[in-house]
Amino acid sequence: MSEGKLQRAIETLKDAGVRITPQRHAVLDYLLHSMTHPTADEIYKALEGKFPNMSVATVYNNLRVLKEVGLVRELTYGDASSRFDCETTEHYHVICNECGKIVDFHYPSLDEVEKLAEQVTGFDVSHHRMEIYGKCEDCQELATRKH
Amino acid sequence: MSEGKLQRAIETLKDAGVRITPQRHAVLDYLLHSMTHPTADEIYKALEGKFPNMSVATVYNNLRVLKEVGLVRELTYGDASSRFDCETTEHYHVICNECGKIVDFHYPSLDEVEKLAEQVTGFDVSHHRMEIYGKCEDCQELATRKH
DNA sequence: TACACTAATTATAAGGATTATAATTTAATA
């Protein structure tokens, strides 16, 4: 199933005039198969088996390119480093305050919020982001077990 | 008017057992009177006239303390540095893609989103954040003037 | 298939934001 996604993503890259290098392919493939919204470093470490000479800069460069083409989204949170997410369908993220786990959350896009913001501020609104924070089930369980 | 706010904030700090040092007082005062959601460095630079020997670490330390007590919120955006905002009333931010300007935007809090997220993910939700991005009026005008 | 052109990679260094450390100073309390 996600092989089709990969093929379509590669088409998108070719259409944009972006070369398909083995490293770029691997980063894209890893992100498409990853469910964990990895950081650049996690991607780097995950691929160093296959590409022992790959530079961290390559990971960052490719993430930038994939972002520019619209295949990947960058998630910037608190004090930690950025995480990267394959732009599939529009969705929000629920983040655990304790362990940092990120869970996808689908919700009808908040168009009316964007509209109101345009009216009130005079901005020409392009998009919005939203994250919901809380304690995940695992961490809730851990907390109760301690008592 | 905001003198009352300052007094109340200082009470909050005292109740939490936090010492009121001149530097801490100045950081708090600056944030309360600031409309621009400043970065740590901006605060540092703004106060170096009054405190020529103040360390950047002091600014960061105080921002952390103010955050822990709940008086200040940290806003983390894309690639830039964090910005800090006095937690007054609940509100959202509209951010200009071009110049980075941040405008406050009031909207009835999205309780139903939090509720649904709890049901779907099993999280114990504590809060959420949302930012709306677009082009501000000034930058729109600049763009049209160029043509 | 080979060539040429340009983009991508690599290795390294540099940059900026934030935090850690240790010594000194100071606010708050009795």
Add this chain to the structure above:
DNA sequence: TATTAAATTATAATCCTTATAATTAGTGTA
């Protein structure tokens, strides 16, 4: 005023990310 723990300072260190320059390699064309 003396005491004590917390806050400040100065500095160095850390982490994430980007810039640079040289080398390598993808891709369209002959």
